[in-house]
Amino acid sequence: MPGGQERALRRRINSVQSTKQITRAMELIAATRVVKAMTRANAARPYSTK
Secondary structure (H helix, E strand, C coil): CCHHHHHHHHHHHHHHHHHHHHHHHHHHHHHHHHHHHHHHHHHHHHHHCC
């Protein structure tokens, strides 16, 4: 495999891995936000039933 093609492939692999890592971090942040929102909604429930 010529060096340029191998280098491009390595760069593509690194790019995909980086995107995967960023996506995973975004999923974790979103999950945390959902849990916080649900906690706040449950805490406000007694006030909304009055």
